[in-house]
Amino acid sequence: MKQFLSPTDLGDLHQAFREALEIKNDRYHYVEAGRNKTLLMIFFNNSLRTRLSTQKAAMNLGMNVIVLDVNQGAWKLETERGVIMDGDKSEHLLEAIPVMGCYCDLIGVRSFARFDNRADDYNEHILQQFIRYSGRPVFSMESATVHPLQAFADYITIEEHKRTQRPKVVLTWAPHPKALPQAVPNSFAEWMVAANYDVVVVQPEGYELDERFTRGATVMYNQDEALSGADFVYAKNWSAYREPNYGQILSKDMNWTITSQKMALTNNAFFMHCLPVRRNMIVTDEVIESPQSLVIPEAANREISATVVLKRMLDALNK
Numbered sequence: 393m394k395q396f397l398s399p400t401d402l403g404d405l406h407q408a409f410r411e412a413l414e415i416k417n418d419r420y421h422y423v424e425a426g427r428n429k430t431l432l433m434i435f436f437n438n439s440l441r442t443r444l445s446t447q448k449a450a451m452n453l454g455m456n457v458i459v460l461d462v463n464q465g466a467w468k469l470e471t472e473r474g475v476i477m478d479g480d481k482s483e484h485l486l487e488a489i490p491v492m493g494c495y496c497d498l499i500g501v502r503s504f505a506r507f508d509n510r511a512d513d514y515n516e517h518i519l520q521q522f523i524r525y526s527g528r529p530v531f532s533m534e535s536a537t538v539h540p541l542q543a544f545a546d547y548i549t550i551e552e553h554k555r556t557q558r559p560k561v562v563l564t565w566a567p568h569p570k571a572l573p574q575a576v577p578n579s580f581a582e583w584m585v586a587a588n589y590d591v592v593v594v595q596p597e598g599y600e601l602d603e604r605f606t607r608g609a610t611v612m613y614n615q616d617e618a619l620s621g622a623d624f625v626y627a628k629n630w631s632a633y634r635e636p637n638y639g640q641i642l643s644k645d646m647n648w649t650i651t652s653q654k655m656a657l658t659n660n661a662f663f664m665h666c667l668p669v670r671r672n673m674i675v676t677d678e679v680i681e682s683p684q685s686l687v688i689p690e691a692a693n694r695e696i697s698a699t700v701v702l703k704r705m706l707d708a709l710n711k
């Protein structure tokens with residue numbers, strides 16, 4: 393596996409789940425796979441779970457790890473070609489990327505949507521430059537449009553907890569004070585459809601996601617109706633995708649917050665969120681602290697999803 397952005401990079405998801413369970417039962421089983429191999433993790437944005445779980449995954453595989461926070465201690469990077477670099481940016485990404493590639497075997501990149509230009513974000517302007525110029529296999533640690541390590545962990549979590557073969561999985565928009573990217577909901581919808589679950593995406597008018605990610609899901613606008621009979625409720629905020637409102641907040645309607653009353657509409661559903669979460673905006677204290685909340689098992693499965701992905705990438709390198 394030379395890159396990791398989508399479920400198609402993994403192939404058969406059932407097989408990937410079996411590998412996840414194998415690793416969960418014996419995390420160090422493949423500790424020789426990464427001997428004398430180095431993972432470089434590059435963060436353009438903050439992280440708690442991705443940083444720790446991916447580093448732990450690399451350690452499970454015996455890898456060396458280098459972490460670079462681009463905005464703390466590195467030269468400020470110019471990302472656009474053709475710019476006269478007479479400002480505060482000392483280095484261009486086009487030199488920095490191949491240099492980074494010299495020091496490692498695999499590269500993980502976290503680079504959120506910037507909301508300046510939808511086409512740049514949806515072309516994965518930063519991540520694609522790493523793929524093109526680093527000379528190394530590259531995986532997304534949440535890039536402008538996708539968060540596949542999270543969605544893979546969510547898939548593992550649902551497989552572990554589902555009570556029916558084809559559960560009803562509802563992705564619902566919820567309110568938030570800041571404009572957030574669509575990466576998590578895009579990947580969640582894409583992976584849940586790929587898993588052949590009964591997928592519903594529900595949001596206020598104007599918050600429709602890119603159809604490339606929701607194709608195969610039922611798209612709705614009435615949250616109560618969508619929640620009816622749900623086996624899993626995945627709450628997430630995202631900003632508008634459609635032009636001319638790309639990246640904007642169109643609503644902060646607190647009627648979309650997931651409460652105990654909302655959860656009572658479901659089939660005793662499990663509650664999910666990728667974290668970090670704004671309590672009593674996205675979800676009430678009561679719901680997130682309830683026995684039906686899977687937010688901690690989901691986060692724990694980030695180590696497992698990352699171990700499977702890094703193992704696959706190492707296997708390709710070692711061939």
Ligand code: CP
Pocket residue numbers: 438439440441442443534542666667668
């Ligand atoms: N869910 C997730 O990716 O968390 P972090 O932003 O803390 O890495």
